[in-house]
Amino acid sequence: MKGSIRKRGKSWSYRVYVSTVCGQNKQIESxxxxxxxxxxxxxxxxINDYEETGIYPENKKITFNEVYEEFIEFEGKPxxxxxxxxxxxxxxxxxxxxxxGDFYVxxxxxxxxxxxxxxxxxxxxxxxxxxxxxxxxxxFDYAHRKRYMKHNIFDDVAPPPDPRHVGEMKVxxxxxxxxxxxxxxxxNVKIPFYIAxxxxxxxxxxxxxxxxxxxxxxxxISVNKQLLYQDRKWCFCPLKTVNSYRxxxxxxxxxxxxxxxxxxxNKNKKLYGEGYKRNFVTERLHKNKExxxxxxxxxxxxxxxxxxxxxxxxxxxxxxxDDLNIPFKFHNLRHTYATVLAESGISPRYVQEMLGxxxxxxxxxxxxxxxxxxxxxxxxxxxxxxxxxx
Numbered sequence: 001m002k003g004s005i006r007k008r009g010k011s012w013s014y015r016v017y018v019s020t021v022c023g024q025n026k027q028i029e030s031x032x033x034x035x036x037x038x039x040x041x042x043x044x045x046x047i048n049d050y051e052e053t054g055i056y057p058e059n060k061k062i063t064f065n066e067v068y069e070e071f072i073e074f075e076g077k078p079x080x081x082x083x084x085x086x087x088x089x090x091x092x093x094x095x096x097x098x099x100x101g102d103f104y105v106x107x108x109x110x111x112x113x114x115x116x117x118x119x120x121x122x123x124x125x126x127x128x129x130x131x132x133x134x135x136x137x138x139x140f141d142y143a144h145r146k147r148y149m150k151h152n153i154f155d156d157v158a159p160p161p162d163p164r165h166v167g168e169m170k171v172x173x174x175x176x177x178x179x180x181x182x183x184x185x186x187x188n189v190k191i192p193f194y195i196a197x198x199x200x201x202x203x204x205x206x207x208x209x210x211x212x213x214x215x216x217x218x219x220x221i222s223v224n225k226q227l228l229y230q231d232r233k234w235c236f237c238p239l240k241t242v243n244s245y246r247x248x249x250x251x252x253x254x255x256x257x258x259x260x261x262x263x264x265x266n267k268n269k270k271l272y273g274e275g276y277k278r279n280f281v282t283e284r285l286h287k288n289k290e291x292x293x294x295x296x297x298x299x300x301x302x303x304x305x306x307x308x309x310x311x312x313x314x315x316x317x318x319x320x321x322d323d324l325n326i327p328f329k330f331h332n333l334r335h336t337y338a339t340v341l342a343e344s345g346i347s348p349r350y351v352q353e354m355l356g357x358x359x360x361x362x363x364x365x366x367x368x369x370x371x372x373x374x375x376x377x378x379x380x381x382x383x384x385x386x387x388x389x390x
Contacts, residue, residue: 003043005036012036014043018050030150059106060148064139067105068092071142081238082284083228091135095120105140106149110156117160129160169365170332171339180320180328188302189316191261195299196330198254200337200355203313203330204228205244208236211262211297219255221248223356225285227309234309235282244356261299268303277305335366342366345377 003016013031030046033039076085099116100108113136121129137154144152172180177197184190192206199206204226213222223246225236239245250258269276279298283291300308313330320328334355341351352363 003047005039005043007036012039014039014046016043016046016050059104059150061104062143062148064100064103064105064108065097067143067146067148068096068139070146071139075138075142081240082287083230083237086230087131088135091132095132096136096139105143106153108153110153113154113157117157121160126161130162133157133160169335170327170329172326172332172336176326177336179324180326183319183323184316187316187319188308189312189319191300192308192313192330193316193333194254194257196333197337198250198257199248200334201248202226202334203310205239207300207308207310207313209299210295211299214258214299216255216259219250219252221250223248227281229310230282230284233282234280234307235284237284239356241356241358243358246353246356248354258299265301265305268305272304275304277302277307279305279307338363338366 003014005012005014007013008031011031012033012035013029014033015027015029017025017027019025028046030042031039033042072085072088076088080088095116100112117129117133120132124132137157140152140154143149144154180193181190184193192203195201195206195209196203199221201209201223205223208225208227209221213224214220215222223239223244226239228235228237230237279295279301281293281295283293295307298307300312302308317328317330320326338351338355341354342348348360348363348367351366352360355363357363
């Protein structure tokens with residue numbers, strides 16, 4: 001296969017001649033390279049890829065709308081969770097379609113994509129902007145794999161900051177936790193508060209707990225679903241990642257709390273009789289299957305049996321902020337749980353398993369600050385190991 005390099009204006013380009021089915025030669029040219037060396041490397045890659053696969057890429061006249069719809073049909077629906085598809089649809093209708101919809105994908109530039117991301121960053125949360133970036137990347141990666149464009153322009157788009165690594169992580173002190181619990185002691189929301197503090201569960205995981213998930217004999221809790229509001233109804237949904245499915249070990253004190261709570265709820269069922277609330281949830285734990293059912297063993301319920309929801313968590317946060325003047329986020333109870341384990345010298349791998357993190361690096365953030373307590377533990381450990389030398 002023959003090829004050549006030439007300079008066009010201020011940039012360099014390469015030309016390659018490939019044979020068609022009819023035996024004729026066809027000229028393929030690609031330009032815009034800053035240096036002769038870049039053009040040479042790109043041409044070499046093109047020739048190697050063509051000789052290996054027998055296929056050369058061409059820009060196809062296919063719009064972003066068409067690519068997105070194809071991506072959803074052939075890759076999104078078979079591989080993505082229901083909640084993820086709903087997020088994709090909202091992002092597409094409100095952001096992607098008005099901006100890029102009618103443009104051919106190969107004509108959308110990295111500069112236009114970066115401008116789009118930056119503009120959204122001025123008005124939306126870091127978490128949402130990161131979601132926009134990831135979704136666009138999925139669509140452009142799909143277009144490149146389908147050979148709808150020669151070069152995946154999204155490779156040149158700088159990612160926005162990861163919100164998980166921005167900002168200070170709040171961990172509550174023993175004093176703060178004590179006053180919080182006392183304030184919540186006679187409320188329904190003390191249940192999710194105390195569960196999260198003792199397990200590190202996420203809000204949706206906590207609210208989805210059922211009594212059948214608790215094994216009192218082995219002192220464990222099985223985390224196998226989450227409670228989400230989808231299509232105007234409460235649903236049991238799959239967890240986000242494989243690692244999120246886990247079994248958490250719980251303490252003797254927490255076992256006692258759960259035993260007393262279960263006994264109290266059984267007493268309330270008898271006391272309220274027919275007036276005890278019935279809770280109905282749509283089960284969506286298996287793809288393309290739904291089961292509308294009554295759930296009689298939810299752990300997080302009010303005295304009258306009514307299920308607690310994220311609105312209850314908002315009420316919890318408001319009480320603590322207004323009455324105790326403590327900035328509160330439910331997720332900080334998860335941080336506090338993990339930090340207590342880390343400061344107690346527990347293995348990072350064990351903490352990762354309890355939290356359901358997919359990557360150890362997410363867990364290691366709890367070990368980045370050496371506290372005085374950890375330093376004292378290290379001194380005691382060294383002294384004990386070397387005392388025979390004294």
